Amino acid sequence: MAQNFAHGNYSHTQKNARNSGGGRTPRDRARRELSQNFLVDRHAVDLLVKTARPSGLVLEPGAGEGVLTMALARAGADVVGYEIDPLLVAKLKARTKLKIVKADFTTVRPPAEPFAVVGNIPYSITTEIVDWCLRAPELTSATLLTQLEYARKRSGDFGRWSLVTVENWPWFSWELLGRIGRESFRPVPAVDSAILRIERRPEPLVEDGGAWQDLVELGFSGVGGSLYASLNRHYDGVQAAFERAGIARDTVVAYVHPDQWVTLYRCLHHR
Template sequence: MPKVKSEKKSREHTARVKQGVCFNTQVGQHILKNPLVVKTMLEKAALRPTDTVLEIGPGTGNMTVKILENVKKVVACEIDPRLAAELQKRVQGTPMQRKLQLMVGDVLKVEQLPFFDICVANLPYQISSPIVFKLLLHRPFFRCAVLMFQREFAHRLVAKPGDKLYCRLSVNTQLLARVDLLMKVGKNNFKPPPKVESNVVRIEPKNPPPAINFTEWDGLVRIGFLRKNKTLGAAFKNNSVLEMLEKNYRIHCSLTNETLPEDFSLKDMINELLQKNGFSDKRARTMDMDDFLALLHLFNSNGIHFA
């Protein structure tokens, strides 16, 4: 039996080499081969002739060439120099060549993304979460992003309080953007097929963004979802959480020239705030955005900070 598996893997490898590129699935190289899926993604992006489009993970350029036909410029970020060379070769000597800007390297390590109006991407799934936040915290604002994700990840983005998949990712994304599931995409639309099903998602940043400090917000939400089934009263008894908050609180007091009594206990102070304001028995998995905003305001107005 192991021999059969080995022979199958060998045949698949040979077939990919014959095609000119050996795809590395460990870094998420699953090339979207269905032109109808590409066409639908670009229709949902509502591209304009004046647009600059950011494409992350263009691969061999099946989607890139279609985008180039409809826009002013494409900035394509590709981590694999072999695939970048394939894409360069594909447009060489055509009118599309001057409209393509290739960035070879890890997009997550780029300090500041270049300007773009729209982002369209069939993403390597292992970088889904950091890419979402890199995009949502990018300035100036872009119109929208149409992105391919693993299906479960896509459902986490749109999950509501009480849903099984509701998590920190859900709350943070929905704070900063409107998110819509557009279409399901089966495994066989990719070469080689991934092990999971996929979904195309449209993300539209809220402009202007909510007037809160995102680092503070994320610090609070992170604590809430450390154990999302625990009550907030229990979550804020965690020693490492209390240690971090006490350090911040003492900095706040020194900046505002407040003197703390010798028997001061931040643990008691937090417990009292949570109980008096009806938060002690709440659980993060059932809290909506307004609940988290009210809790952040309660803590901040009492000198408790998360950044």
């Protein structure tokens, strides 16, 4: 969540913790339950905004105290901040005239007009927020500060490709566009973060989404013991398709690039 305590004094947290049950104040426990790690590095905020290139309608999951919210507005976006923590909502509404909505972002109905999502999102609900973005018909892009490992997995930075990325590849590109160290947050998390950008393509790479889904799900199913064997049970011309895509027959499914999947699809469906 894009909350920021850049102007705060953290010593009170340490003092109050000694007087609370379990070594934490109620506020500390609330932050932990909501997976709140506040972004305190203004350079990181600037990098996130620069990467997002905000314009038009922008939704921010987890507005917090509004540092990113206001930075997006200064960059020219018509920003709407969503925050589930009532205390932070009250503080932010007292500080700004920007539109702030008290709500769980994942339950919000997507706008009927083109919009982008930009946010420093909680690690604990990263999957839910990304799924929400992918399902939103008018989403143009999502620029999200996520756990580094998640961003690397989804963007292929490990040299492997996840089912989620491949499933959505014809409609969305996935890029890791910057790393943010854990020291940029308060409380300091156990891991580093990264900027993951998901951008809708101008035109889909495939025509039949259902056929694409069937192909990818079958390929990742493990039926037959290999990608080649899985596809060869259901499609004609698999060997020629593998040769066209430049995939060796013994290639593990996770190491097949999404663009190679597109070639397989076009060959096997005679596109």
